[in-house]
Amino acid sequence: MPSYRLRINGSERSVESPDADKPLLYVLRDAGLTGAKFGCGLGQCGACTVLIDGTAMQSCQMTVADAQGKAIVTIEGLGTPAKPHPIQAAFIQEQVPQCGYCTSGMIMSAAALLSKNAKPSEDDVRTALDLNLCRCGSHVRVVRAVMAASGQRG
Amino acid sequence: MNKIVRTSGFSRRALLKGGALTVGFALSGLPRGAFAQGAAGTRMLDPKEVDAFLAVNGDGTVTLFCGKVDLGQGLRIAMPQIAAEELGIDIAKINYIEGDTALTPNQGRTSGSNGIQRGGVQIRQAAATARKALVELAAQRLQANADDLVAVDGQVRRKSGGPGIDFASLVVGRQFDVKLDPKAPLKDPAAYTLVGKSLPRPDVPAKCTGTATYIQDFSVPGMLHARVIRPPAIGAELQSVDESSVKDFSGVKVVRIKNFLAVVGEDEWTTMRAARALKAQWSEWSGLPEQATLAQSMHADPSLTAQTLISKGTAAKSENAKALTARYFWPMQSHASLGPSCAVADVRADSATVWTASQGTHGNQTTYARFLKLPKDKVRLIYVEGSGCYGMNGHEDAAAEAAILSQAVGRPVRVQWTRAEEHGWDPKGPPQLIEVSGAVADGRIVDWRTDMWIPQTTRGLLNIPLLGPEAAGLDNIVGLNTGLISQNGDPPYAADRIEVVAHWLKTAPLRPAPLRSPGKPANCFAVESFTDELATAAGLDPVAFRLNGLKDPRAVEVLKRTAALMKWQARPSPGSNTAAAVAKGRGIAYIHYKHSETYVGMGMEVAVERATGRIKVERVACAHDCGQMINPDGVRAQIEGSILQTLSRVLMEEVKFDRSRVTSLDWASYPIMRFSDVPKIDIDLIERQTEPPLGAGEAACAAVGAALANAVFDAAGVRLRTLPFTPERVKAELGGKAS
Structure with missing residues (x-):
């Protein structure tokens, strides 16, 4: 089976795929990184969002072949329960998730936003996250958490 | 609080990872004794027995076995809060296991907003009974009077002080072997140290770091x-x-x-x-009805059976009565x-x-x-x-x-x-066609009749019919399960006559199943929209008109506090500037959920853009009385979710189908709310810590549709009676065309 070299969360990994079109999402999940979720496979919901060279991308829409040579960061690469990233800490502090299925994608989109805009307005946050769907209705807390993570209290 | 996070997280994840309960037992330190075999079926599972819910472990922890499950609504913290409070133990010492037929008692489905109000109350009684048993065991050991002892910090000790006896040394290695005692004394809410606190949920850190194990x-x-x-x-x-x-x-x-x-x-x-x-x-195969005429075909369905659900009072004769009739439709939703x-x-x-x-x-x-x-x-x-x-x-x-x-x-x-x-x-929330006729005179309701055309739930159905067994020709369930969709079809206000008639359909176009707050969002949409229509006919302010018909002080308070949150200016609807390019208005709705549970007042402020028909919900205000709150922040999260999810349903959602299949198969053809659609939300939680808990997972959903429709009418002078309130439909209504 052909293999592909990927840089995931700072480490080089070799992964196998029967074809070059296998979506990055399945490559990550098969490698045990299940934080990125399968939501639609259509690029419509954002549950599978990861950072590709610092930009929030839907991993269901990128092939394993195209992911080569790029810096891939997943939710697991941000922080851990014991040592969360500031955005994760803010999401925990605000008790954002209900079911939490969308949360990884939300946090990755927020991380991409804050890396480019350290002090976003609430409207900036809404715009940056508008492609991330949530069915439980955690939106108000998401915005609050991102504002808090950027050092701004709403 | 970090401790409970670790304790619960570890035992749960161990169970998941290992797929075997023995791993969980080893880590969570369950006692040998009854659990030594470790095999399924050895645990006491009878929900009448304390042992089904609680086990005291050798390491001083207590394992709580809960038959209700956490779907993101926060039972994983609320249930331990209830149990630890009533037992008299640090919440960090509670291990938690949920929804496993081999380990947890059958507490019924987690549905109908009954997790806390039924399941939690059951666990409270189990813990109170366990505490009573522990105190009695300690009384024997200490040769003391049980009345002079107290359970606190996982020990029983004399109220006057001195050393205590750990729970573990009182019962470990054997079972309580006592039945849940409905008379076991409950802790005085005034002395609560855990119930009523917004403790953080143990599952949240894993959910925010990608380490939670979903199915x-x-x-x-x-x-x-x-x-x-x-x-x-x-x-x-x-x-x-x-x-x-x-x-x-x-x-x-x-x-x-x-x-x-x-x-x-x-x-x-x-x-x-x-x-x-x-x-x-x-x-x-093309056995589905025509979507465009679904409401008409439901109304004319030859299989209908009429059943009078409510009939009370006699319509008063009044010469100046104003009579109205209106028809509302709630579509199938996913x-x-x-x-x-x-x-x-x-x-x-x-x-x-x-x-x-x-x-x-x-x-x-x-x-x-x-x-x-x-x-x-x-x-x-x-x-x-x-x-x-x-x-x-x-x-x-x-x-x-x-x-x-x-x-x-x-x-x-x-x-x-x-x-x-x-x-x-996925099985769908069923369609609901509701017709209301009524009359108002001298500022009060003199006559009210609701007719609802809805699929009938099959009595005693175990589950919904399942796709796999059906297709494979295996023994399958036959019937419909919609949830209790006929409740709250009558107004909560005083009226001379109220009649509610269900016209039951034997089938549903698509397989139905309960969808959050089953049926009540549609029924309250009809009842509370029509209430506003009567208020307008009477020339009265919508809040004042409602207050005229309410006696229950909790109802009155929830409505008044909603109005206060909104800084409500009393005047009849619609407002005076309905022709504005962007017409602004406010609306209100009220529900006493199932007429016996949570009280909700819901207010909305909207802007309606005449050129596009787009509704912008600017602000939602909700006063909420669900009796005792175990975890107020958990209640708040449920209300936020109820409001946003139902706004999405009202503004955007309708399952599309042709004669053969569902055709809305993705988020483009079945859109839901996005961040750009989210309004400001203000919530007023009414504290009633000495009252029974009433449930917070559903009630607020019910009032959303009517509050929004009433606000749109107040703003633009058009009455929306069919969901979803898409820009196309609103624009057609604004142009005077029926949608």
């Missing part, structure tokens, strides 16, 4: 991946399968049982590709879970284990026993959290399909649905 992430050794092949039409029959079409996919096998068709394989991606490549012939359903099953010759996001693991044992032809006590269902489901999405189907496939191939099988399957095949 979609769960695996067991030797597991195969499966995709079920859906027919192109709902009632189509499978005529032929060309297995050679997938021969090039390594490790993939086709499973066909009558009309049930699936591919299973070692590798998920390969299995997915094979599912797409598999060639099958299906028969034609649970629209963000993650498509998934399940894993391991069916052996003599037993079955199913890992499922089911809200009713215990109830499913009988169902599975029937279609797998196994004894009920050999079927074990273990709850693993999935994507939020808000009723019953495809998770019950996916789990049954995994079980059928595992039985067929003799290996554990994981079934993962696609987005199109979840949108197309």
Whole structure:
């Protein structure tokens, strides 16, 4: 089976795929990184969002072949329960998730936003996250958490 | 609080990872004794017995076994709060196990907003009984009077002070062996130290770091991946399968049982590709009704049976009465879970284990026993959290399909649905057609009649009918399950005469299932919209008109506090500037959920853009009285979710179908709310800590549609009576055309 070299969360990994079109999402999940979720496979919901060279991308829409040579960061690469990233800490502090299925994608989109805009307005946050769907209705807390993570209290 | 996070997290994850309860037991330090065998079926599971709920462990911890499950609504913290409070132990010492038919008592489905109000109250009584037993055991040991002893910090000691005896040394190694005592004294709410506190939920850190194990992430050794092949039409029959079409996919096998068709394989991606490549012939089928005339066909359905649900009072004769009639329609909607359903099953010759996001693991044992032809006590269902489901999405189907496939191939099988399957095949919230006629005179309601055309739930149904057993021709449930969709069809206000008639339909266009707050959002939409229509006919302010008809002080308070949150200016609707390019207005709605549970007042401020028909919800204000709150922040999260999810349903959602199938199969054709649509939300939680808890998962949903419709009428002078309130529909109404 052909293999592909990927840089995931700072480490080089070799992964196998029967074809070059296998979506990055399945490559990550098969490698045990299940934080990125399968939501639609259509690029419509954002549950599978990861950072590709610092930009929030839907991993269901990128092939394993195209992911080569790029810096891939997943939710697991941000922080851990014991040592969360500031955005994760803010999401925990605000008790954002209900079911939490969308949360990884939300946090990755927020991380991409804050890396480019350290002090976003609430409207900036809404715009940056508008492609991330949530069915439980955690939106108000998401915005609050991102504002808090950027050092701004709403 | 960090401690409970670790304790609960570890034991839970160990259970998940190992797939075997012995691992969980070892880590959570359960005692030997009764659990030494570790096998399923050795635990006391009778919910009348304290031992079914609570076990005191040798290390000073207590394990709480909860039959209700956490779907993201926060029971994993609320239940330990209740138990630890009543027992007299540090909450960090509570281990928590949920929804496992081999370990937890059957507390009924987690539905109907009854997790805390029924399940929690049951656990409170178990803990109170356990505390009483512990105090009595300590009284013997200390040769003291039980009245002079107190349970605190996991010990029983004299109220006057001195050393205590640990719970563990009082009961460890044996069981309580006492029945839940409804008379066991409960702690005085004034002395609560845990109940009523917004403690953080133990599952949140894992959910924010990608380390939570959802059912979609769960695996067991030797597991195969499966995709079920859906027919192109709902009632189509499978005529032929060309297995050679997938021969090039390594490790993939086709499973066909009558009309049930699936591919299973070692590798998920390969299995997915094979599912797409598999060639099958299906028969034609076009048995669905015409969507455009669904309401009319429901109204004229030949199978209707009328049933008077409520009939009270006599209409007063009044010369100046103003009479109105209006018809409201709530369409079929999807649970629209963000993650498509998934399940894993391991069916052996003599037993079955199913890992499922089911809200009713215990109830499913009988169902599975029937279609797998196994004894009920050999079927074990273990709850693993999935994507939020808000009723019953495809998770019950996916789990049954995994079980059928595992039985067929003799290996554990994981079934993962696609987005199109979840949108197309999840059971739907049923359509509801509601007609209201009534009259108002001298500022009060003199006559009211509600007629509702709705599918009838089959009495005593175990589960909803499941897709897999149906297609495979196995023993399946027959009937409809909609949830209790006829409640709250009558106004909560004083009226001379009230009549509610249900016109039951024997079938539903698409398979129905309970969808959050079943039926009540539609009924309250009709009742509270019509109440506003009567207020307008009477020339009265909507809040004042409602207050005129309310006596219950809790109802009055919730409505007044909603109005106060909104800085309500009393005047009749509509407002004076309905012709503005962007017309602004406010609306209110009230519900006493099921007439016996939570009280909700809901206010909305909207802007209606005349040129586009777009409704912008600017602010939502909600006063909420659910009696005792175990965890106020958890209540707040449930209300936020109820408001936003129902706004999405009201503004955007309708399942589309042709004569053969559902056609809204993705987020483009079945859109839900986005961040740009989210309003400001203000919530006023009314504290009633000495009252019974009434549930917070559903009630606020019910009042959303009417509050929004009333605000749109106040703003723009048009009355929206059909969902969803899309820009096209609103624009048509604004232009004077019926939608």
